[in-house]
Amino acid sequence: MNERRFLLRRLLLAATLLIAVTAVGTAGYVMVEGWSWFDSLYMTVTTITTIGGGEPAKMDVAGKSWTIVVVAIGFGSLTYTVLALFSYVVEGHLFAEVSQRRMRRRAARMVDHFILCGYGRVGGEIARDFAAEGIAFVIVDINPDSLERAAAEGLVVVNGNAADVATPQAAGIERARGLVTAVDADADNIYVTLSARILRPDLFIVARANREDAEPKLRLAGANRVISPYTIGGRRMASLAMRPTAVEFVDTVLSANNGQLLLEDITIAAGSAWIGRALVELFPDGDEAFVLALKRDGEMRFRPAAETPLQAGDELVAAGPPKAIRALEQRL
Incomplete structure (x- = not known):
């Protein structure tokens, strides 16, 4: 992307130089030969391009000397401009193609990752x-400005329509942990969700809904969770107004920069050695981690009993110091 900007700047510089030489050459003929501005421009252009066309009037020695100067400087400027244009067209496309192939190779090596469709304001916050x-x-985005901004930040990007089958495949959807579609248009989010669900029936999908009537359509298309930025924003503002300290605490817990308390989702996998064992057995004496909630069969149970037997597919919401949470994940 930076290379393409360099090529564009070079092209603009070359074009500016050519225009300046043409203007100076035209003014020179007006002053030296006393010709009209149109005749002087005609003479300058035919001289720079070396196509010839005859002189508007007979030139004296001063006019011929000025023509030599215009040829020497003007032809060089024209050549530089043509080469800059050629480089911008050919090398720019080539660089873009090479860059995209490099990005796709990086995406092909990723495992257990998320696919983020849309890098606008909402997508940027998610990223x-x-x-x-x-x-x-x-x-995954199709907007050149969004792609350039993401690439400049060192992020892995795939250029393409997320609703097309080939694009999610290039982003490694078969190995992905989940997909978040945060495109501005609800219709696009519905198509992206539907395509992703067809490609990966078991994929966890979070979709953005801008309008209230889009939520049931997104769920029908296969989204596991549907989020409206406006609804969430309104609820958050209301909560901050009514319970500022509680909201601050939750923000602290959920913050990635929080080094004291970590909140994490942990799933009991099928075939796990912990299936059938009591929840309390997960935590040795002195362990600082604890379970806030257990989700089973779609039902959320807050502060489950210590004797609760674990089942395959149970989702635990665990809290504790980062070191204790990581140790819990390793035990599972």
């Missing part, structure tokens, strides 16, 4: 949170 948590992710 920052992913990066802060150290979570691998690939950005």
